[in-house]
Amino acid sequence: MDGAEGELVGREHEIALINGLLARARRGEGGVLTFRGEPGSGKTSLLAKARELADDFAVVSCCGVEWETEIPFAALHELVLPFDALHDALPVPQRRELEGALGRRDSGVVQSIHVHAAALSLLLEASRERPVLVIADDLQWIDAISAQALAFAGRRIPYERVAILAATRPGALLPGLPEPIDLRPLDRAAVGELAARQLGGRTLPDAALDELTRASGGNPLAVAESAAHAGDQLWLRGAGLDTPLPVGALIERGFSERLEGLSADARAAAELVAESIADDDITIRRAIAELGLPGSALTEGVDRRVLVGDGGRWRFSHPLLRSIVHGRAAGPERRAAHAALARATPSAPLAAWHAAEAADGPDAAVADALAEAAEGYLALSGSSAAARAFERAAELTPDPDAAAARFIEAARAARYSGAGFDRVHELVARAGGLAVSETTRVRAELELLLLRQGTDDARALFEQMYVLFERVRELDDDLAAELTRVMANDALLQGAPDLVHRSLELMRELPLDAMTDDSRLAIVSELVVTAVFHGDAAVREEELVEAAAELQGRIAAGVSLMNHAGTAALLEGLLWIEQLELADQTTREFVGLARAQGDAFNEVVGLIAEAEIALRLGEWSRSVAITERSVVLSELAGMTSATSQMETIGQLIAGLRTGVTDTQVLDHAQQIGDDWGITIMREYVLAARALTALTAGEPAIAAEHLEAVRAWKRGAGQVEPSIATWPVDLVLAHALAGNHAAARDALDELREHAEQRGRRWALAAVPWLEAILEADQTRAFELFELALERYPAAQVPFDEARARLAYGQRLRRARRRADARVHLEAAQATFERLDAEPWAQRCRRELGASGQAAARRAGDEQRDALTLQERQVAALVAAGASNKEAAGELYLSPKTIETHLSRVYRKLGIGTRTQLAARWGELSNN
Incomplete structure (x- = not known):
């Protein structure tokens, strides 16, 4: 490793931690280790050292890129690409969802938890042959869904031959996992040792060493680059010349010298790699051909220590190089690179992003493709990515009112993602400036009101929504229905009975026959359930039973559940009116269809109701599992x-x-x-x-x-x-x-x-x-x-x-x-x-x-000796599930299931699945 990328001096403690992580993973005691530090603190060098130490591991890696933070699964794509040959080993739902997430099949909706489980399964399958090391650099820029997948895996590998090693700048971490290790600045002695290596063994005078230590802040990359490119200044500084050391500029200068030595073709190839989302070899080489560049352009980048070909992917030798290449490219160069990548990328969502970045003006086709990608991101719970995609789609949409509608969708997605008021307000303002129809303007204003729920005065918000309702009640029955449903639900959650009753009156005035089926079912459900909950004498509880029958019919027909806003109320309401069998059956069917459609939001809606129904029915273990x-x-x-x-x-x-x-x-x-x-x-x-x-x-x-x-x-x-x-x-x-x-x-x-x-x-x-x-x-x-x-x-x-x-x-x-x-x-x-x-x-x-x-x-003593997870494993296996099936149900690995099962056998004094089935039946009957 050359000095410009930061020699590993003064990092003995961190290397020992890496060795410990790898040793435990070899024994089947996987874990996570994250280093946190400023740019140049040696994070990338430590990750590179880990690669050297893990020569008996299968190593997969990803690197976050600042301008790709909003692309769902961008990092995960890098991690799973080397395991393509193992996809057939995945359970069918996981394989289907993973391929949908990677854009390899048309998939209207992808359930992110299956994708997370699939990534974990691939890591575990690969670890059967040899241990696996996952390296994630610049974690702070890894897209949220990929970071969730890493966290999901990290919590489930304590008994596996898998290690996760990550590096991040301050401000990012894997939620629920160990606190990152902060990289300390190098002390004076380590600074002197590292500088001497760059100066051919010459030792700096004390005054120069003091100045370098102070100016570099103990940052290894700053020390290495300063020593390599300012040796004379350092010696003069030691002689008393009061000249400040331009540490930051020297770091960039060292990398810039590499780039300036590239030919035009090699610089264009580097720009392609810098702008690429997937970074896979096939896509990069296709894009190279699209630009008419020779294949040797990539080779030159490798020779100049700019690019690295790594496991079928292309990356930069240091993350800062990618940032410099991206920052230096002119607009036409970036657009040309993105256009080539759009044509070369097989994934439709990624191609849409590249096409959008290549566009220099409105383009309806590109806007439609990116809006479609945004819908897919919403289905993946990628609300932040969806917001950015809708926003860019709106910018490219020629029709003003259609563009406004997409800005509204962007605002809604941003609100779902937890973005602040200013971000949502900005998107709504852009929509308001373009909106032509009154309906579109009302939708924009509604987004702002929804953002202020829980913060502003509830009654004032109710009155403002009522004003919006009056503006559209004669223009758009479905939007009017949505407003009244939101008003009723908010009034209920806030505990404001007078507002509840006003909402009920408004809902009763709506022309149900003029609405879509989704809106009508939502309004009927919300109306009846709200009335039941508040003891309204005019309520007909039979309407709720009729609505449940309609919902069951829609479930049987496989109708999309995405727009079933009133389902939560309907399922809860059936419990309140004590239609318990109907509630249980309808809820199970609803959850089953939501799961089949990959609709995590509606699955959660159904599971909440199912858990409460199971609690009422005395099926507590089922409720806990739910x-x-x-x-x-x-x-x-x-x-x-x-x-x-x-x-x-x-x-x-x-x-x-x-x-x-x-x-x-x-x-x-x-x-x-x-x-x-x-x-x-x-x-x-x-x-x-x-x-x-x-x-x-x-x-x-x-x-x-x-x-x-x-x-x-x-x-x-x-x-x-x-x-x-x-x-x-x-x-x-x-x-x-x-x-x-x-x-x-x-x-x-x-x-x-x-x-x-x-x-x-x-x-x-x-x-x-x-x-x-x-x-x-x-x-x-x-x-x-x-x-x-x-x-x-x-x-x-x-x-x-x-x-x-x-x-x-x-x-x-x-x-x-x-x-x-x-x-x-x-x-x-x-x-x-x-x-x-x-x-x-x-x-x-x-x-x-x-x-x-x-x-x-x-x-009882035997059952009490089992942990909750051991009981869940025992129940599934006793019912006939294989280890793989039990793993899929509990989102664990087959090996973890095997570990739990062996403990169940020991605690129950049995040794086979047949004995477990019989013994579990006895325990359950008792």
Whole structure:
């Protein structure tokens, strides 16, 4: 390695870290190591050293480029290209999605999580032959989706022969992975050693060394270039000449000398490599031919230490060289390079980008192609890339109103990506300056209002949306419908009942027959569900059942779900009106189609509803598995509030099972709700805290949390619980805390709800809650019996088990021990099936007090010895899944599945899949 690229002097500690990373990966203990430092600090030299040290590894690499940051999968394309021969080893969904993401097949929608899993699978498949080292340079410029893929892989390689080594400038890191190692400036001694190497072994005088150390800041590249190109100045400086050292200029000068020695053809070839997104050899050589350049132009770049041919790809010998080449190229030269690359690139989205960069004026065809690419990026959750693509497409669109519409799409995508107000406002302003139609102008203004949700006054925003509604209600029925739906949803989330009712009235005035099917279904769903949630007397719940039937028909026909804005409301609403079987079936079908279509957003929407339905039905393990999958998906899709919502549901179940939750997770979810203006998140968080406290034997704390929920719900005019059946817990918490007056007050409200709304869960709960407050023994027993008669229809196993526990306690104290055991044993069985150990323990204590030894359920100790992930693996394999299929379902590697499975075998005392299937069946039946 030559001095101009930074000798490895004073980096012994960092090299030791690299050696450790590689040694662990050789043993199957993969991991991630990231170096962070300023340009010239030696990051690239360390990565090059890692290549030398990993001579027994398969090495793949990528390098971020500043002007390609918005191109989804640009970096991932570099990483997976060497593994083309392994694609057939991928599960079909992963192979399909990966090829779609790389532009090798037409794919309207690609699910990014499958692409991430495919990249991981390729790394693991390659590691079967020898360890794999992934090198990612200039991580700060790697596109967001590729960075997510690296993070996804990094979290799943602890048991694999894979190492990830990255380098970044300050300000970037892989989320959720170890903190980067900061590269320290070289000390004076190391500066002197490195300078001496560049000066042919001559040692600098002390004064010159002091000046070089101070001027270079200990930056290795600055030291090397300064010594190589300013040796005389250094000696003069040592003699006392007060001349400042131009360190930054000297660094560029060293690289510039290489470029200036290139022929015109070689400079043009270097410009092609600098502008290329894919960097693969085939595309580069095709583009070289398109420009009429000889193949020797690339060879000359290699000879001059400008270019490097590496594993079927072309890169620069140092990232700074690429920046210099790009910065020096004149406009016509860049456009010529991009035009050649557009013709040479097989990927349609990448070709569209190159064609757009080659255009020097409006071009409808190029604009259409880039807009199509933007739609694809949205499907990949690449909102930031989509925003940039829509923006550039708008700039190239000749028709003003069509251009305005694309600027609006850019603004929407930018808002989805989390861009700041100024960025969205700029795009909307550009749209407003071009918009011709009133509808387009309203859409532009709506984007600004949507950006201000959760920050501005909710009522003021509502009124502004109402003004927009009045402007378009006679012009565009679908846009008017979208506005009313947004207004209703915002009013609901904000807890503003008067605004909710105004929204309902507006929705009822809409001409449903004039709308598209998507808009009509969305409006009907939002209208009915909002009315149900707020106890609107005019609601017809049958309309929701009819809407679900229509949705099922559309699912069966495979209709795209991308525009089903009202689906979340529909699926939640079916739960609230207790159409549980229909809700469960419709939700599963919806999730299945969303997954098949690669629609991560709608899959998350469906999974949220599915998790809540499973919670109600007493299928807690299924609910937990759903929340875990949804958290992964929503994080990848940038759905922050959905992530928090699902984590809260997971914590609620954890609280019911253990009496303990992760308070940091709940605090974060509450903060998200506050920051985003989603006040309904408070209900989820407080319910989770309350049920945890009730499970832990702290009913007064539980009652305090639930009274806060109750007060907020009253103020918001909401009559249905958003999560679980917490009004039951409120009565129970007050009763267990000894506050019977408060318990009766809460019970009166629950009874009124049961009688007015006819909810089966409430109708079943009221009698046994009355019973625990009833002094008359005979009357109490009658009430318990009435509750148990009603519970089978209510389909709330956890509440029924608690009713049986309370009944058993009352019977035991009445010395009816045999009758008590019947209910206590039934309750214990349900709690154990739910893994609600604190509640099962209460049953065992009561059974012991009744004179019966209460052993834990057979196999409980063995099940408890398994971690959650081991249980998930065991359940899938017991059901017949192969290691590869289980890996695909859990987004793990087959080897990780194998590791978990071996631990399951050991803990359960078995040795085959057949034995696991039988043993797991016994445990599940118990």
